[in-house]
Amino acid sequence: MAAEHVIVTSTTDSEAAARELAAAAVEARLGACAQVVGPVTSVYRWEGEVRTDQEWRVEIKTTAARVPELTERLGQLHTYDLPEIIATPVEGGSAGYLAWLTAETRG
Numbered sequence: 001m002a003a004e005h006v007i008v009t010s011t012t013d014s015e016a017a018a019r020e021l022a023a024a025a026v027e028a029r030l031g032a033c034a035q036v037v038g039p040v041t042s043v044y045r046w047e048g049e050v051r052t053d054q055e056w057r058v059e060i061k062t063t064a065a066r067v068p069e070l071t072e073r074l075g076q077l078h079t080y081d082l083p084e085i086i087a088t089p090v091e092g093g094s095a096g097y098l099a100w101l102t103a104e105t106r107g
Contacts, residue, residue, distance in 0.1 A: 003089030
């Protein structure tokens with residue numbers, strides 16, 4: 001059985017950019033809520049070079065049905081050439097919270 005609820009995660013290079021992604025998702029009802037976490041240190045390989053940068057993580061709570069549209073919107077708004085956009089299934093939680101999440105993301 002596929003998860004009905006997910007957390008979509010992305011990272012960006014500034015707190016302001018992370019807040020903008022979070023606000024855009026919630027305003028468009030693509031996410032019920034979002035948290036901005038950071039700064040975090042990211043180590044990754046890009047264009048053949050290992051890099052270390054400071055980033056901010058955005059965690060957006062949404063339904064599985066909204067993931068394709070949210071992914072597209074984040075890609076449109078993001079400043080990175082290849083942004084991290086990952087959906088992680090939520091396997092359980094507070095029934096009341098998950099019902100609220102579903103209601104807030106109805107398009």
